[in-house]
Amino acid sequence: MAGFREATGDLRIENVTKEFGDFTAVDDLTLSVPRGSFFALLGPSGCGKTTTLRMVAGLEQPTRGRILIGDTDLTGSRPYERPVNTVFQSYALFPHLTVRDNVAFGPKRRGQKDATRMADEALELVQLPHLAARKPAQLSGGQQQRVAVARALVNRPEVLLLDEPLGALDLKLRRQMQVELKRIQTEVGLTFIHVTHDQEEAMTMADTVAVMNHGRIEQMGPPAQMYDLPKTAFVANFVGQSNLGHGRITGRDGDFFVADVHGSTVKIPAARSAVDSGDILFGVRPEKVHLARDSHDVIDRTRKVALGDDMKATVVDVSFIGVATQYLVQVASGATWSVYEQNLDVDPIDLKPGDPVWIEWDPAHAFAVAAEGAEIPAGPVLGDPVDMPRDTVS
Amino acid sequence: MSALAHIGAGQGAPAGPDTAKRGSWMPYLLLLPGMLWLIVFFVVPLVQLFTVSLQSKFPGYPGYYYRDLNFKNYWSALTEFAPHFGRSLLFAGLATFFAFCLAYPLAYAMAFKAGRWRGLMMICIIAPFFTSFILRTIAWRQILADEGPVAKTLNFLHVLPGGHITETWMAVVAGLTYNFLPFMVLPIYASLERADPRIIEAGGDLYANGFTTFRTVTLPMSMPGVLAGTLLTFIPAAGDYVNAELLGSDRSTKMVGNVIESQFFKVPGGYPTAAALSFTLMALILALVFVYVRKFGTEELL
Numbered sequence: 001m002a003g004f005r006e007a008t009g010d011l012r013i014e015n016v017t018k019e020f021g022d023f024t025a026v027d028d029l030t031l032s033v034p035r036g037s038f039f040a041l042l043g044p045s046g047c048g049k050t051t052t053l054r055m056v057a058g059l060e061q062p063t064r065g066r067i068l069i070g071d072t073d074l075t076g077s078r079p080y081e082r083p084v085n086t087v088f089q090s091y092a093l094f095p096h097l098t099v100r101d102n103v104a105f106g107p108k109r110r111g112q113k114d115a116t117r118m119a120d121e122a123l124e125l126v127q128l129p130h131l132a133a134r135k136p137a138q139l140s141g142g143q144q145q146r147v148a149v150a151r152a153l154v155n156r157p158e159v160l161l162l163d164e165p166l167g168a169l170d171l172k173l174r175r176q177m178q179v180e181l182k183r184i185q186t187e188v189g190l191t192f193i194h195v196t197h198d199q200e201e202a203m204t205m206a207d208t209v210a211v212m213n214h215g216r217i218e219q220m221g222p223p224a225q226m227y228d229l230p231k232t233a234f235v236a237n238f239v240g241q242s243n244l245g246h247g248r249i250t251g252r253d254g255d256f257f258v259a260d261v262h263g264s265t266v267k268i269p270a271a272r273s274a275v276d277s278g279d280i281l282f283g284v285r286p287e288k289v290h291l292a293r294d295s296h297d298v299i300d301r302t303r304k305v306a307l308g309d310d311m312k313a314t315v316v317d318v319s320f321i322g323v324a325t326q327y328l329v330q331v332a333s334g335a336t337w338s339v340y341e342q343n344l345d346v347d348p349i350d351l352k353p354g355d356p357v358w359i360e361w362d363p364a365h366a367f368a369v370a371a372e373g374a375e376i377p378a379g380p381v382l383g384d385p386v387d388m389p390r391d392t393v394s
Numbered sequence: 395m396s397a398l399a400h401i402g403a404g405q406g407a408p409a410g411p412d413t414a415k416r417g418s419w420m421p422y423l424l425l426l427p428g429m430l431w432l433i434v435f436f437v438v439p440l441v442q443l444f445t446v447s448l449q450s451k452f453p454g455y456p457g458y459y460y461r462d463l464n465f466k467n468y469w470s471a472l473t474e475f476a477p478h479f480g481r482s483l484l485f486a487g488l489a490t491f492f493a494f495c496l497a498y499p500l501a502y503a504m505a506f507k508a509g510r511w512r513g514l515m516m517i518c519i520i521a522p523f524f525t526s527f528i529l530r531t532i533a534w535r536q537i538l539a540d541e542g543p544v545a546k547t548l549n550f551l552h553v554l555p556g557g558h559i560t561e562t563w564m565a566v567v568a569g570l571t572y573n574f575l576p577f578m579v580l581p582i583y584a585s586l587e588r589a590d591p592r593i594i595e596a597g598g599d600l601y602a603n604g605f606t607t608f609r610t611v612t613l614p615m616s617m618p619g620v621l622a623g624t625l626l627t628f629i630p631a632a633g634d635y636v637n638a639e640l641l642g643s644d645r646s647t648k649m650v651g652n653v654i655e656s657q658f659f660k661v662p663g664g665y666p667t668a669a670a671l672s673f674t675l676m677a678l679i680l681a682l683v684f685v686y687v688r689k690f691g692t693e694e695l696l
Contacts, residue, residue: 109601
């Protein structure tokens with residue numbers, strides 16, 4: 001293979017910018033993905049995640065910056081020169097070739113003598129050896145998806161890129177393939193970079209998740225850590241849901257900041273606040289909030305901190321989800337909060353819209369992010385009734 | 395029984411069996427006009443032509459025939475006009491080949507590179523149909539004339555054997571290529587345009603360089619279009635006589651279409667020969683197309 005570049009090591013993206021005319025798709029992105037890890041790029045459509053992936057594949061060239069694997073600079077090289085393979089969103093299987101020939105395509109181009117045997121082994125890995133003689137059009141969506149994975153994996157690339165590979169599958173199959181892909185990744189030990197807009201998919205599969213927005217990485221880290229402590233308002237709402245409210249830090253009480261949110265006094269652990277003074281967006285996850293039917297029902301009083309006026313709320317909506325019930329409640333300031341209660345008991349739902357309740361939470365679960373430039377995506381969870389800069393995020 | 399039930403049911407009753415019955419003959423009713431047209435203007439003349447091809451001349455009365463099963467007509471037509479058959483197939487084959495060579499890059503550029511110029515290119519390909527086929531062919535006589543730019547340039551370079559283009563096979567093939575080019579471009583364009591660009595990217599992603607990707611992915615994927623284009627070019631070109639008539643010479647470039655035309659309209663007593671030639675040409679093309687589609691057929695492709 002003339003021009004093919006052997007490279008081993010971590011994938012490094014250094015100060016990469018990609019512009020399409022006036023539009024900056026990827027903005028000065030720097031990223032390092034350790035060899036053998038499962039990395040997810042998460043973000044809404046148009047955030048630059050697919051462009052990033054295509055630049056790693058060589059299907060787009062960065063306007064500025066470098067892309068390296070180990071110490072080999074791959075910037076400017078052609079797709080066929082890179083030890084990188086892609087599983088395309090539409091699978092992009094060759095319609096005129098059989099499943100086996102599709103999978104053997106890569107090895108054949110690289111002059112492997114036993115291309116067919118390698119293809120059969122790869123089909124074994126995705127549990128489809130019995131369909132080797134079929135044409136792609138004769139397969140179901142899930143089977144085509146597996147063939148696409150086998151076709152990329154058979155080459156043992158240094159980095160495997162997955163561009164929303166599960167987007168076209170139905171929910172049940174998607175869950176199944178998530179487990180399957182994770183198993184394959186553990187088995188072959190290659191670096192996987194998975195692009196998705198499905199936060200649940202990213203969190204279930206990846207070791208590390210990077211949330212992208214407007215061509216930049218908002219936050220990066222292990223899924224649990226990111227969910228527990230979002231660093232920006234965007235992450236707080238894109239990764240799971242959050243109750244957010246505009247506020248201002250007014251002082252400090254030991255390990256806690258004291259803040260004023262719509263006239264209520266709240267506490268935030270100092271370690272969980274992205275800012276230490278001025279305007280903030282105060283947040284609590286909906287499942288961390290507890291609903292009490294009356295003020296005497298409040299459990300474990302010692303851990304509770306009052307939210308001032310906002311303690312008291314009115315039920316606006318009750319929706320039964322199955323494992324949980326979601327309540328939308330309106331606090332005194334007018335903000336709507338979301339509360340999840342697990343359906344642990346057999347008791348019927350006793351609350352209905354209009355009922356007065358008290359909301360409470362452990363301040364250890366509260367967090368704060370910078371208010372400046374923050375955007376709260378439209379969705380069922382509304383943190384704030386007042387005029388907020390609200391960008392539409394799909 | 396059903397008729398009685400019908401009367402008893404009266405108006406507004408569910409007309410289940412009735413609609414089912416109407417549904418069953420409706421398609422035939424819709425087919426009827428087309429079928430009648432084809433029977434009257436295609437099947438009957440075809441049978442008539444076949445009987446003419448087997449007629450014998452009435453001895454002593456030129457221009458008169460009697461019904462016969464004279465298969466010798468075929469034999470004499472084939473032996474006498476074998477060179478014309480050969481030329482028809484050769485010229486049509488050459489024209490198909492050149493049209494393919496011109497059309498594929500054009501269709502490829504339109505499908506993948508043209509961007510906003512695509513509509514304009516499409517108009518340029520289709521616009522010639524707005525003027526007469528005959529006029530456009532006559533125009534080629536000017537283009538290829540001895541005093542025209544093409545012949546002059548080639549003569550200047552001393553690369554034109556004989557010094558002429560018109561009245562040679564080159565002019566005929568050029569005319570055929572030009573006239574049937576759109577029939578090659580459009581199906582190829584349609585098949586390329588339909589292809590998912592990601593599939594072509596996948597070729598590059600799987601270690602195939604540009605040329606290999608074209609050879610192993612793009613070209614095979616566009617085969618249905620290539621197949622349709624070659625058939626749409628070859629079949630009419632093999633039966634064409636206008637190009638040979640207007641651009642060729644009186645002797646050495648006549649195709650079988652010209653012979654059929656002159657046997658029908660110019661040679662007294664030529665009807666059986668012309669009919670036999672028509673039938674042979676049809677059979678020959680059918681056989682060639684059958685073999686070709688069998689060999690390159692791509693019905694398995696989507």
